[in-house]
Amino acid sequence: xxxxxxxxxxxxxxxxxxxxxxxxxxxxxxxxxxxxxxxxxxxxxxxxxxxxxxxxxxxxxxxxxxxxxxxxxxxxxxxxxxxxxxxxxxxxxxxxxxxxxxxxxxxxxxxxxxxxxxxxxxxxxxxxxxxxxxxxxxxxxxxxxxxxxxxxxxxxxxxxxxxxxxxxxxxxxxxxxxxxxxxxxxxxxxxxxxxxxxxxxxxxxxxxxxxxxxxxxxxxxxxxxxxxxxxxxxxxxxxxxxxxxxxxxxxxxxxxxxxxxxxxxxxxxxxxxxxxxxxxxxxxxxxxxxxxxxxxxxxxxxxxxxxxxxxxxxxx
Numbered sequence: 001x002x003x004x005x006x007x008x009x010x011x012x013x014x015x016x017x018x019x020x021x022x023x024x025x026x027x028x029x030x031x032x033x034x035x036x037x038x039x040x041x042x043x044x045x046x047x048x049x050x051x052x053x054x055x056x057x058x059x060x061x062x063x064x065x066x067x068x069x070x071x072x073x074x075x076x077x078x079x080x081x082x083x084x085x086x087x088x089x090x091x092x093x094x095x096x097x098x099x100x101x102x103x104x105x106x107x108x109x110x111x112x113x114x115x116x117x118x119x120x121x122x123x124x125x126x127x128x129x130x131x132x133x134x135x136x137x138x139x140x141x142x143x144x145x146x147x148x149x150x151x152x153x154x155x156x157x158x159x160x161x162x163x164x165x166x167x168x169x170x171x172x173x174x175x176x177x178x179x180x181x182x183x184x185x186x187x188x189x190x191x192x193x194x195x196x197x198x199x200x201x202x203x204x205x206x207x208x209x210x211x212x213x214x215x216x217x218x219x220x221x222x223x224x225x226x227x228x229x230x231x232x233x234x235x236x237x238x239x240x241x242x243x244x245x246x247x248x249x250x251x252x253x254x255x256x257x258x259x260x261x262x263x264x265x266x267x268x269x270x271x272x273x274x275x276x277x278x279x280x281x282x283x284x285x286x287x288x289x290x291x292x293x294x295x296x297x298x299x300x301x302x303x304x305x306x307x308x309x310x311x312x313x314x315x316x
Contacts, residue, residue, distance in 0.1 A: 003240075008031075010173035015124070015154040017260075018286070019089035019274070019310050029042075029233070032148075043210075044200075047130045052263075057175060059168045060277045061241075064312075065179070069288060075117070079085075079167050080315055081108070081110065081237060081311060081315060082137065082138040082139055082140045082162065082163075082181055082221050082297075082311055082314045082315070083110045083111075083112060083136075083137060083138070083139050083140070084104055084109050084110065084139075084140045084142065084213075084252065084307060085113075085114070085128075085131070085132065085135065085139055085140070085141050085142070086101070086110075086111065086112070086114070086142050086144075086310060087113075087114070087116050087128055087141070087142065087143040087144070087146075087147035087151050087152075087154075088102065088116050088144055088145075088147050089114070089116070089143070089145025089146040089147040089169070090145060090146040090240035090244070091210075091211070091212055091237040091238060091239070091240060092144075092237065092238060093115065093170055093238055094113035094116075095113075095159075096113065096296055096297075097113050097144070099295055099296060099297055099306070100296055100300050100303045100304050101113060102300075103300055103301065103306055104239035104308070105232075107304075107308065109308075109311065112131070112135065112153070114127075114128060114131045115127075116128065116146075116147055116150060116245070118146075118194050118238060118239065118240045118241060119151060119202040119241050119243075120202050120241055120243050120244050120247055121149055121150065121247035121249065121284060122153070122247060122250070123202050123243055123307045124150045124154075124244075125150050125153035127152040128150055128151065129152040129154040129157045132154065132155075132158035132160060132161060133158065135160060137160065138159045138160060138161075138162045138314050139158070139160045139162065139287050140161075140162065140163045140164075140165060140307060140310045140311050140314055141154070141155050141158075141161045141163070141164055141165070142164070142165035142167060142307055142310075143164075143165070143166060143167070143294065144167040144168060144169055144296060145167075145169050145269065145270065146169055146170060146178075146240065146244065146297065147168065147169060148167070148169025148170045149169070149171070149172050149178055149249065151164060151166075151172040151253070152170075152171055152172055152249065152251070152252055152254060153250060153251050153253070154248055155253035156250075156252070156253045161253070162251065162257065162258075162314045163257060163258050163260070163263075163310040163312075163313060163314050164253060164257050164258070164259040164260070164261070165259070165260045165261075165307050165309070165310050166255055166259065166261040166262070166275075166278075166279070166284065166307060167262045167264075167295060167296065167303055168262065168264040168267050168269075168270055168275060168291070168293055168294075168295055168304075169270070169275070170270065170278070171252075171254060171259075171278035171279070171282055171284075172195045172249040172252065172260070173246060173249065173252045173255075173281070174249055174250060174251050174252045175197075175249065175250075175257075175270065176249050177244040177245070177246065177247070177248050177249075178244065178246075178247060178249070180243060181274075182270070182274075184274060184277070185271045185273045185277065186268065186271065187268070187270045187271030187272070187273065187274075188268065188271055189220045189269075190212075190220060190269050190270060192216070192220075192265055192266070193212050193213055193216035193217070193220045193221075194210050194211065194212060194213070195210075195212075195213050196208045196209075196210060196211075196240065196242070197209045197211060199239070199241075201243050201296060202241060202243060207241060207242060207243060208225050208241075208242040209240070209242070210217065210239055210240045210242055211237060211240060211316055212234060212237060213234075214234040214235065215275035216230065217230050217231070217233065217234035218230035218234075219268075220231070220268050220269070221268065221269055221291070221292060221293045221294060221298070222292050222294045222298075223266070223268070223292050223293060224266070224292045224294075224298040225292070225294060225297050225298055226267075232285075250305075254282040254283075254284070256315060258287055259279075259282050259283070259284040259285070260285045260286070260287075260306050260307075260309060260310045261278070261279035261282070261284040261285070261286045261287075262277065262286075262287055262288070262289060262295060262302060262303060262306050263275040263276055263286060263287070263288040263289070263290075264289060264291040264293060264295050264299075265277065265288050265289065265291070266290055266291055267290050267292060267293045268292065268293060269293035270293065272288075277287035285309070286307055289302045298311050309312075
């Protein structure tokens with residue numbers, strides 16, 4: 001759980017127990033992928049993509065890892081339930097899911113929260129797909145923020161995944177460039193809050209890592225989390241390679257899998273209108289919560305409730 005106190009988010013359908021469940025009703029006609037330029041320059045990828053980059057933060061030590069799945073207690077995991085795999089976003093590690101993991105474990109779910117390398121969409125998706133291949137039985141795969149883009153591609157090569165959950169997340173279609181998708185709707189306040197640090201790119205060439213400036217973190221990404229907590233989270237953040245938002249998605253698992261989406265209506269990282277657009281396009285079961293970009297911390301009951309709805313669907 002995050003330290004400090006903050007005003008609770010307004011209860012939503014999820015928090016009241018009216019959780020969308022069942023296979024999502026998909027629209028008769030889906031939107032086609034947007035037309036894209038053949039390539040995006042590094043400057044374009046940085047400016048447009050960073051504008052809605054996933055700014056989840058690091059909390060306490062990771063609660064669960066791929067090597068050691070976390071359960072409520074030895075022998076207490078209820079049979080027949082899918083494994084829940086949680087993928088974090090940019091500027092974070094797996095512990096960003098800690099408040100949600102605690103709630104899922106308390107209901108007897110098996111949870112795995114693997115590390116997302118944050119080195120680029122294709123690299124990160126391949127890493128998560130390898131983790132998924134090690135899990136026996138059905139999987140509910142959830143992603144927060146940039147982690148949503150990663151699960152969208154990873155699940156396309158993971159036959160065990162039976163449901164997707166997106167939390168204030170990117171949901172690209174095949175052929176879309178993340179930087180262009182991020183700039184499709186106005187409202188993100190991320191770009192001015194970023195700082196760049198020269199670092200090797202994933203291929204070893206000169207590149208840039210992106211961090212959120214400590215003094216901007218609370219205002220831009222965690223306005224409903226205490227200032228003390230926000231400062232701590234900003235201090236321990238992990239960087240995102242600037243190349244990530246120049247990557248083109250090659251698959252969209254939400255086209256063949258049922259999906260659920262939680263829209264954060266006060267999000268200053270990924271605008272709520274972009275979240276709604278993506279959820280409609282995917283035919284996702286959708287709930288909304290009055291939260292910043294960090295509902296994992298400010299509305300963990302809502303997040304856990306939506307994931308449980310997806311898990312209940314898989315058990316049917």
